[in-house]
Amino acid sequence: MLGSLRSIVQEVNTARDLHSVLDIIVRRVRDIMHTKVCSVYLRDKQSGNYVLMATQGLNQDAVGQVHLAPGEGLVGNVATREEPINLEHAEAHPAFQYFPATGEERFSAFLGTPIIHHRNVLGVLVVQQAERRRFDEGEEAFLVTLSAQLAGVIAHAEATGALANMGQQRNEAKFTGLAASPGVAIGRAHIVAPPANLAAVPFACTMDVDGELALFHQALAAARDEIRDVGERLKNDLNKEERALFDAYISMLDDSSIAVEVCERIRQQLTASRAWAEVMLEHVRRFEAMSDSYFRDRAADVRDLGARVLMHLRQQEQSQREYPDNTVLVGEELTASVLADVPREKLAGLISVKGSANSHVAIIARAMGVPAVMGAQELPWEQVDGVDLVVDGYRGELHIHPGPELKRRYDAIVEEERELARNLDHLAKLPAETADGHRVRMWVNTGLMAGVVRSLERGAEGVGLYRTEVPFLLRDRFPSEEEQREIYREQLQAFAPRPVTMRTLDIGGDKALSYFPIEETNPFLGWRGIRVTLDHPEIFLGQVRAMMKASLGLDNLRIMLPMISGVSELEAARKLVDRAYDELLDEGFNIQRPPLGIMIEVPSAVYQARELAKRVDFMSVGSNDLTQYLLAVDRNNSRVAGIYHSFHPAVLQALLQVVTAGHETNTKVGICGELAGDPGGALLLVAMGYDVLSMNATNLPRVKAALREVNKSELDQLLQQVLLMESPEQIEEKLRGYLQDLGIGGLVQPQQAEANSGS
Ligand code: PEP
Ligand code: MG
Numbered sequence: 001m002l003g004s005l006r007s008i009v010q011e012v013n014t015a016r017d018l019h020s021v022l023d024i025i026v027r028r029v030r031d032i033m034h035t036k037v038c039s040v041y042l043r044d045k046q047s048g049n050y051v052l053m054a055t056q057g058l059n060q061d062a063v064g065q066v067h068l069a070p071g072e073g074l075v076g077n078v079a080t081r082e083e084p085i086n087l088e089h090a091e092a093h094p095a096f097q098y099f100p101a102t103g104e105e106r107f108s109a110f111l112g113t114p115i116i117h118h119r120n121v122l123g124v125l126v127v128q129q130a131e132r133r134r135f136d137e138g139e140e141a142f143l144v145t146l147s148a149q150l151a152g153v154i155a156h157a158e159a160t161g162a163l164a165n166m167g168q169q170r171n172e173a174k175f176t177g178l179a180a181s182p183g184v185a186i187g188r189a190h191i192v193a194p195p196a197n198l199a200a201v202p203f204a205c206t207m208d209v210d211g212e213l214a215l216f217h218q219a220l221a222a223a224r225d226e227i228r229d230v231g232e233r234l235k236n237d238l239n240k241e242e243r244a245l246f247d248a249y250i251s252m253l254d255d256s257s258i259a260v261e262v263c264e265r266i267r268q269q270l271t272a273s274r275a276w277a278e279v280m281l282e283h284v285r286r287f288e289a290m291s292d293s294y295f296r297d298r299a300a301d302v303r304d305l306g307a308r309v310l311m312h313l314r315q316q317e318q319s320q321r322e323y324p325d326n327t328v329l330v331g332e333e334l335t336a337s338v339l340a341d342v343p344r345e346k347l348a349g350l351i352s353v354k355g356s357a358n359s360h361v362a363i364i365a366r367a368m369g370v371p372a373v374m375g376a377q378e379l380p381w382e383q384v385d386g387v388d389l390v391v392d393g394y395r396g397e398l399h400i401h402p403g404p405e406l407k408r409r410y411d412a413i414v415e416e417e418r419e420l421a422r423n424l425d426h427l428a429k430l431p432a433e434t435a436d437g438h439r440v441r442m443w444v445n446t447g448l449m450a451g452v453v454r455s456l457e458r459g460a461e462g463v464g465l466y467r468t469e470v471p472f473l474l475r476d477r478f479p480s481e482e483e484q485r486e487i488y489r490e491q492l493q494a495f496a497p498r499p500v501t502m503r504t505l506d507i508g509g510d511k512a513l514s515y516f517p518i519e520e521t522n523p524f525l526g527w528r529g530i531r532v533t534l535d536h537p538e539i540f541l542g543q544v545r546a547m548m549k550a551s552l553g554l555d556n557l558r559i560m561l562p563m564i565s566g567v568s569e570l571e572a573a574r575k576l577v578d579r580a581y582d583e584l585l586d587e588g589f590n591i592q593r594p595p596l597g598i599m600i601e602v603p604s605a606v607y608q609a610r611e612l613a614k615r616v617d618f619m620s621v622g623s624n625d626l627t628q629y630l631l632a633v634d635r636n637n638s639r640v641a642g643i644y645h646s647f648h649p650a651v652l653q654a655l656l657q658v659v660t661a662g663h664e665t666n667t668k669v670g671i672c673g674e675l676a677g678d679p680g681g682a683l684l685l686v687a688m689g690y691d692v693l694s695m696n697a698t699n700l701p702r703v704k705a706a707l708r709e710v711n712k713s714e715l716d717q718l719l720q721q722v723l724l725m726e727s728p729e730q731i732e733e734k735l736r737g738y739l740q741d742l743g744i745g746g747l748v749q750p751q752q753a754e755a756n757s758g759s
Contacts, residue, residue, distance in 0.1 A: 022054035037128035073097035160380035177376030179396035185349030187326030202382035219312035280306030349391035358635035375638025424701035428459035464694020484546035529563025601625035609661035623673025645728035680735030687719035
């Protein structure tokens with residue numbers, strides 16, 4: 001059964017549209033289950049009724065004609081009960097309804113399972129038999145499994161179809177995701193596809209057939225040369241058969257049958273990369289379906305070959321690409337490195353199908369003030385290249401082909417944002433303190449040089465977190481010690497004499513370096529942060545040496561270690577820092593020893609906060625990771641984003657415990673997770689006694705404005721009330737109300753954006 005399941009899902013995944021998806025399902029399921037009938041009913045969004053969309057076994061004329069309200073007939077009952085109905089004699093069931101058009105009176109046995117996607121019933125999958133018999137447990141389980149697996153594909157195909165219709169008529173379409181970086185962008189979509197994934201090449205057409213053909217032949221030639229080079233280099237290590245394989249691959253890339261197929265599709269106006277991907281995937285599938293395991297294994301080689309040529313095509317396309325004003329980057333899984341490709345002044349917004357508000361690309365988008373929506377799972381992203389759209393980063397919504405009325409509403413929000421920013425401008429020079437004079441240090445998180453001027457203009461008093469991995473992400477090899485020194489020097493100089501906290505390389509998790517791939521099943525629990533750099537002292541030493549050299553004459557550097565989970569990691573890292581410092585003194589650098597601190601972002605560090613605090617000059621809580629590890633919720637997974645709550649009572653208790661432990665040993669405690677940049681969260685942290693709040697430059701004026709409205713004693717009371725609450729929702733509600741009562745609810749979201757809610 002597993003094999004059948006896999007092959008249906010594979011086939012369905014390659015279908016071009018909803019119609020073909022449903023056709024494949026009914027045909028394949030009927031064959032595999034040996035039933036007389038298989039049908040799919042889908043919910044019509046407008047009427048809410050379930051409509052027969054495809055069938056094998058019932059009269060084809062009935063397709064589109066049979067409508068059942070929720071609860072009506074057997075199908076309607078499957079939908080409302082959200083569980084299978086399995087009947088030996090369907091007609092005897094009180095809910096049975098007869099539709100003459102279908103001719104279903106001939107069938108007795110009935111099994112219907114709901115197709116559910118993200119808690120929504122999309123439709124019902126039905127099989128029927130002529131004879132009276134109950135479908136057995138195995139058959140029922142098979143259909144349930146299949147429905148669960150197909151739900152996502154159907155949802156995607158539905159959205160794609162809806163969009164294609166809307167595209168022809170240029171009608172508005174709305175998609176939802178997660179609000180990841182506040183703000184509104186009105187712009188044009190530009191698709192970012194992963195460079196070498198055949199299955200993720202967007203469907204796109206071209207008018208320049210000759211240009212695409214030339215591009216294709218160049219890419220083929222480049223890939224052939226590459227393989228020839230590799231074969232040449234390895235020739236002494238390969239046996240005869242392996243050498244023959246290389247020759248076979250090169251001949252596949254000749255102007256042979258594959259190339260002819262591709263050129264044919266290009267002549268039908270498909271882009272070279274899409275035509276190549278379609279043809280190669282068909283070949284991969286053919287190999288995968290072969291019964292001989294030797295040939296099945298070759299499928300991976302063909303895929304690899306396809307990826308190679310695709311990479312060359314992409315490189316050439318990329319070098320020819322120009323970004324228009326107001327570019328909105330759209331991709332299946334955007335990563336921080338794509339941000340470097342687009343000039344900042346052209347970049348208006350970001351949309352990613354995968355990922356969540358706590359993914360690193362979202363954090364950097366917030367720091368840059370670029371509106372972003374993540375986890376837009378239903379968006380047929382491959383179809384929107386060049387389309388006009390609105391990114392609503394407040395509510396996590398996208399509007400494709402926005403009409404004049406919608407644009408007018410969003411223009412009003414943009415204007416209100418500008419007004420708010422103007423009103424907050426004057427705060428830059430005022431101290432970060434409560435109305436009754438309780439002073440807090442308000443620092444910024446940085447990673448790109450572009451953010452420095454913004455940070456200073458907004459009154460940053462220091463840098464609480466400089467994410468050094470960002471310059472690493474934007475390259476195609478590790479930066480040298482001297483290159484790093486120059487980058488770090490720029491940061492230190494720009495902020496001097498203000499302190500700059502540089503975190504040592506924190507890669508792993510969702511921060512992958514293209515030139516240092518880490519393949520793991522569970523990357524957030526794997527080789528990440530300090531674990532990587534302790535295993536690679538050459539990288540760590542080079543980095544801390546570069547930092548210390550960069551601070552020469554400025555002495556405003558603080559070094560911070562990420563992902564510390566216990567005392568021994570800290571001690572091991574400290575030894576390396578000491579060694580680097582001593583070496584530099586020996587080399588004649590006259591630098592002060594920088595303060596050394598750690599991030600508290602792993603639960604074990606919370607419970608060892610006292611022991612750790614005794615050994616360091618400062619601690620800073622990484623609430624982004626601490627939340628994910630305490631709640632066991634992957635910060636990068638949009639499916640569970642709804643239960644990722646930094647206001648969870650358990651997280652707040654941990655935050656309190658850390659600051660208390662730090663202060664018992666006279667260690668300054670800060671926080672540099674996103675919670676510090678949330679006006680409500682920041683007020684709670686001030687009440688807890690946090691010495692430093694480090695946040696993105698965009699939010700700094702908002703948080704300062706909130707802080708200056710309140711008295712410390714009121715905040716203490718607020719904290720006491722919040723600590724008694726049992727759920728994050730209650731706490732969020734309380735904070736929202738508190739800010740509203742102070743008249744500063746608009747700091748979190750423009751009033752216009754709120755008024756638009758639900759529209
Ligand atoms: C954190 O985990 O809160 C943090 C600041 O680090 P990062 O988001 O870079 O993992
Ligand atoms: Mg972290």
